[in-house]
Amino acid sequence: MSEPADLVVVGAGPAGAAAAVTALAGGLRVALVDSGTAVGGQYWRHPPEHARAAIPTEDLHHGLREYRALCAALEEGRAAGRLDLRTAHHVWSAVREDGGFAVHAVDRREAPRETAVVLRAPGLLVATGAHDRQLPFPGWDLPGVLTVGGLQALLKGGGVAAGSRVALGGTGPFLLPVAAGLAARGVEVVAVCEAADPRAWLRHPGALLRNPGKWAEGAGYAAALVRHRVRVRPRTAIVAAEGDDRVTSVRIASLAPDGSPRPGTERRVEVDAVGVGWGFAPQLDLFLPLGCELADSADGNAVVAVDAGQRTTVPGLYAAGEACGVGGAALAAAEGRLAGESVLADSGAAPAPGRRRTARTARTAAVRAAVDRQRAFARAMGLAHPIPPAWSSWLTDDTVVCRCEEVTAGAVRAACADGGAHDHRQVKQLTRAGMGWCQGRMCGPAVHCLVARERAYVPAERLVATPVTLGALADLDEQPPEPADHSEDRQ
Amino acid sequence: MTSKVVVVGAGVVGAACAFHAASAGMDVTVVDRGPVGAGTTSRGEGNILLSDKEPGPELDLARLSRTLWDEAGEELGPDSFELESKGGLVVASSPEGLAALREFAARQEAAGVRTEPVDRVRDLEPHLAPGIPGGVHYPQDAQVQPVLAAAALLRAAVRRGARFRTGEVTGEVTGAVTGRDGRITGVRTASGDVLPADAVVNAAGTWGGEVGRRLGAPVEVLPRRGFVLVTEPLPPMVRHKVYSADYVANVASSDAGLETSCVVEGTRGGTILIGASRERVGFDRAMNTAVVARLAAQACALFPFLRGVHLIRAYRGFRPYCPDHLPVVGPDPRVPGVVHACGHEGAGIGLAPATGALVTAHLLGRPWRGADPAAHTALLPDRFLTLGGAPE
Numbered sequence: 001m002s003e004p005a006d007l008v009v010v011g012a013g014p015a016g017a018a019a020a021v022t023a024l025a026g027g028l029r030v031a032l033v034d035s036g037t038a039v040g041g042q043y044w045r046h047p048p049e050h051a052r053a054a055i056p057t058e059d060l061h062h063g064l065r066e067y068r069a070l071c072a073a074l075e076e077g078r079a080a081g082r083l084d085l086r087t088a089h090h091v092w093s094a095v096r097e098d099g100g101f102a103v104h105a106v107d108r109r110e111a112p113r114e115t116a117v118v119l120r121a122p123g124l125l126v127a128t129g130a131h132d133r134q135l136p137f138p139g140w141d142l143p144g145v146l147t148v149g150g151l152q153a154l155l156k157g158g159g160v161a162a163g164s165r166v167a168l169g170g171t172g173p174f175l176l177p178v179a180a181g182l183a184a185r186g187v188e189v190v191a192v193c194e195a196a197d198p199r200a201w202l203r204h205p206g207a208l209l210r211n212p213g214k215w216a217e218g219a220g221y222a223a224a225l226v227r228h229r230v231r232v233r234p235r236t237a238i239v240a241a242e243g244d245d246r247v248t249s250v251r252i253a254s255l256a257p258d259g260s261p262r263p264g265t266e267r268r269v270e271v272d273a274v275g276v277g278w279g280f281a282p283q284l285d286l287f288l289p290l291g292c293e294l295a296d297s298a299d300g301n302a303v304v305a306v307d308a309g310q311r312t313t314v315p316g317l318y319a320a321g322e323a324c325g326v327g328g329a330a331l332a333a334a335e336g337r338l339a340g341e342s343v344l345a346d347s348g349a350a351p352a353p354g355r356r357r358t359a360r361t362a363r364t365a366a367v368r369a370a371v372d373r374q375r376a377f378a379r380a381m382g383l384a385h386p387i388p389p390a391w392s393s394w395l396t397d398d399t400v401v402c403r404c405e406e407v408t409a410g411a412v413r414a415a416c417a418d419g420g421a422h423d424h425r426q427v428k429q430l431t432r433a434g435m436g437w438c439q440g441r442m443c444g445p446a447v448h449c450l451v452a453r454e455r456a457y458v459p460a461e462r463l464v465a466t467p468v469t470l471g472a473l474a475d476l477d478e479q480p481p482e483p484a485d486h487s488e489d490r491q
Numbered sequence: 492m493t494s495k496v497v498v499v500g501a502g503v504v505g506a507a508c509a510f511h512a513a514s515a516g517m518d519v520t521v522v523d524r525g526p527v528g529a530g531t532t533s534r535g536e537g538n539i540l541l542s543d544k545e546p547g548p549e550l551d552l553a554r555l556s557r558t559l560w561d562e563a564g565e566e567l568g569p570d571s572f573e574l575e576s577k578g579g580l581v582v583a584s585s586p587e588g589l590a591a592l593r594e595f596a597a598r599q600e601a602a603g604v605r606t607e608p609v610d611r612v613r614d615l616e617p618h619l620a621p622g623i624p625g626g627v628h629y630p631q632d633a634q635v636q637p638v639l640a641a642a643a644l645l646r647a648a649v650r651r652g653a654r655f656r657t658g659e660v661t662g663e664v665t666g667a668v669t670g671r672d673g674r675i676t677g678v679r680t681a682s683g684d685v686l687p688a689d690a691v692v693n694a695a696g697t698w699g700g701e702v703g704r705r706l707g708a709p710v711e712v713l714p715r716r717g718f719v720l721v722t723e724p725l726p727p728m729v730r731h732k733v734y735s736a737d738y739v740a741n742v743a744s745s746d747a748g749l750e751t752s753c754v755v756e757g758t759r760g761g762t763i764l765i766g767a768s769r770e771r772v773g774f775d776r777a778m779n780t781a782v783v784a785r786l787a788a789q790a791c792a793l794f795p796f797l798r799g800v801h802l803i804r805a806y807r808g809f810r811p812y813c814p815d816h817l818p819v820v821g822p823d824p825r826v827p828g829v830v831h832a833c834g835h836e837g838a839g840i841g842l843a844p845a846t847g848a849l850v851t852a853h854l855l856g857r858p859w860r861g862a863d864p865a866a867h868t869a870l871l872p873d874r875f876l877t878l879g880g881a882p883e
Contacts, residue, residue, distance in 0.1 A: 015769045093778055093780050093783075095777065095778050095779075095780055096777065102780070103603055104780050142859065144635075145767070167549060180757075200647055285802035289776075289777070289778045291777075342724060344670055357602070386868065395836040405760070413672075418646070419527070419642055420526055420655070420657065422526065423526075425529075426526045426529065428640065429528065429529075429533050429638035429639075430638065430642060432760060435760065435762075435804075436760075437723065437724070437803065438726065439803060462804065463778050463783075463804070463805040463806065463807070464783075464802055464803065467723065467801035467802065467803045468801065468802055469796055469798065469799055469800065469801055469802070470722070470790060470791055470797045470802055471787075471791060471797075471798030471799060473802060474787045474788035474790075474791045474792075474798065476780070476784040476787075477781075477784035477785050477787065477788035481646045481817075
């Protein structure tokens with residue numbers, strides 16, 4: 001594609017792909033960037049192209065018809081020369097520039113070689129999704145203990161089951177498809193420990209009644225689990241993992257309403273792999289340096305604040321998917337379409353041939369209604385599956401909280417008690433928790449819960465969204481930086 | 492009667508002021524909107540440098556401060572804030588540059604700085620690029636982890652009776668209370684209460700201009716933005732603080748535009764820090780990818796192995812600078828009782844202990860821990876008041 005793009009979309013999962021397809025349909029030129037090697041994101045993760053025929057994963061997926069439709073529409077856009085698809089491109093910074101945006105990425109198609117790439121456009125849509133929210137517990141750093149998202153990624157991306165006897169724990173509906181997927185691959189799922197009380201859903205009848213599709217999906221998983229004799233145990237948790245070189249057993253306990261283990265209920269279960277997940281943490285790295293306002297979602301996370309058309313508070317910047325609140329793939333795709341429509345409306349693009357402006361308006365209204373309905377469900381989900389208030393009582397002082405820098409729960413507690421730290425940034429300065437390779441992406445929510453769980457979690461600002469070699473950056477420095485304004489300092 | 496002192500600012504300078512004033516037996520309260528070391532203190536590399544300072548008032552303060560950092564290390568435990576006397580290595584990129592650097596070092600030597608000319612720089616830093624004609628080794632240059640240092644100093648002050656008030660309401664100073672003679676008698680906070688004070692120390696760093704204004708004693712302190720890069724953790728590859736001789740020229744420059752001359756150094760955590768750019772753009776927090784790319788290019792030119800090393804973090808801060816690039820330390824004649832201790836630009840970590848001692852000496856009216864007010868008159872706020880009056 002030789003002409004510059006009208007819109008850069010970061011993230012080719014359900015939200016980003018749907019947004020790009022909508023913008024393409026409206027006649028815009030789009031650059032779509034993703035760190036993965038194919039379109040689909042985590043939700044529609046597939047084996048590498050050359051191995052797809054050999055590794056069947058179809059039964060692990062939902063909404064494949066929509067996935068194929070999106071892929072076909074993107075292919076059409078590419079053939080028409082209006083889509084610049086950049087897979088295996090990792091975005092490390094997005095900045096405002098001349099009334100638009102410059103998106104800085106490194107091209108890793110020929111890794112380990114990486115090449116700096118800059119994509120510029122008047123509009124930017126960020127749909128970078130979310131990752132598993134992890135809470136440490138004694139033994140969570142043993143080999144064989146994974147996130148539920150990690151287990152799922154291995155299944156979908158390579159047909160790999162991480163163990164033969166697996167226990168799952170945490171909270172949220174996502175435990176169910178992972179349990180069903182593992183069971184379908186012959187894995188003995190010995191326990192599914194759901195910390196929440198299912199009756200909590202009954203406090204949100206409206207959200208349930210308005211989303212019958214979610215019921216059907218849940219019933220499907222329930223049937224699959226019954227078929228494989230997998231039991232979901234509500235109000236229980238994996239409170240410890242044990243083993244020498246790797247995990248060999250977990251300790252499971254019933255939980256009191258506040259999340260503390262009920263004395264005398266603990267039992268040991270032998271396993272060779274464990275998956276845990278406490279919902280998801282939105283990936284906000286590209287939004288925070290741009291100065292977007294945030295909103296409090298009901299699940300303990302701060303999320304990007306958007307208007308009814310997915311516009312952030314930064315002009316020209318749109319957000320869709322989990323970054324605006326964790327709610328699943330269907331909601332993400334609907335938000336992507338809505339954001340795409342807003343981009344079209346704001347850019348004054350003429351309706352595509354054969355489409356009338358009124359048709360667009362009607363379509364947008366329908367998508368917005370779907371978003372509202374599913375957003376209500378997501379909110380109920382967040383409230384029904386909270387992090388147990390007394391979670392931290394499972395931790396011993398020597399439980400590692402930050403694995404990169406090997407900072408223990410005791411050190412974090414001391415930083416609060418002696419150092420006066422009252423947020424995770426201050427804990428980082430005093431203990432190094434969050435200063436290592438992952439930059440707090442893993443331990444940030446946990447440290448926050450230890451220090452200030454009454455507030456929504458706002459991740460530390462990361463000006464570099466993904467590690468990038470200094471060599472690739474140095475090559476970017478070919479031209480001298482733009483001359484500074486010498487006439488007057490901006491104070 | 493014990494003198495009541497309110498220190499505004501819990502950065503490294505405020506913590507050092509509290510530490511020395513409390514050690515001298517004063518009744519100290521530190522106030523800050525945020526927690527300890529959360530401002531510019533947390534945004535630097537932790538430099539304690541003599542190498543970048545030309546002979547003059549700042550070098551005099553830096554030499555005293557270097558001694559006092561060692562004393563603080565002995566008193567508080569050097570490991571509690573990662574005090575490391577690693578030494579600095581300044582390298583020249585051309586024979587002409589080397590001649591100028593050596594001439595500069597000779598003047599520093601005459602002013603009491605230990606300098607060692609180095610011809611084969613790779614004997615000290617094996618991974619430096621080939622072809623560097625030479626440099627100067629400064630064995631006194633050192634490093635601390637600045638937030639830990641500020642926290643350790645403040646904790647020690649609290650052990651000596653100081654109090655720390657933090658919080659957006661209780662820790663925010665909104666104005667001064669003065670007696671009939673114009674002398675300060677206390678400060679008002681955003682919560683509406685008044686902290687009685689015989690003296691108020693303005694150690695608000697980059698926000699020192701605003702705090703001075705609220706106290707009725709404005710000083711011109713402006714922000715100068717800098718970015719620092721942090722690499723992935725590595726085995727020890729860089730032993731000293733290594734920088735190019737251009738850095739010295741940039742530190743002293745008043746140019747409004749971007750200046751970069753990188754300083755490369757390892758840390759105890761294994762990461763390598765690459766600093767630091769200098770831009771006068773007000774409090775603009777935006778990421779500047781061109782600056783990051785320039786710093787990366789300069790670091791790779793010094794240490795070619797860095798090309799394959801990952802950058803995992805970048806951060807930026809706002810150095811507090813005065814128009815003449817000297818800190819302002821001493822009593823303000825307009826409001827008796829107000830003592831300034833701010834405007835240290837990029838040298839606040841290094842200069843903090845001597846600033847704390849000098850402030851304490853001013854409060855006591857006699858020398859304290861080697862700090863003699865009569866020896867540091869060039870830092871007094873009077874210089875702004877006589878040169879064109881107080882800025883509005």
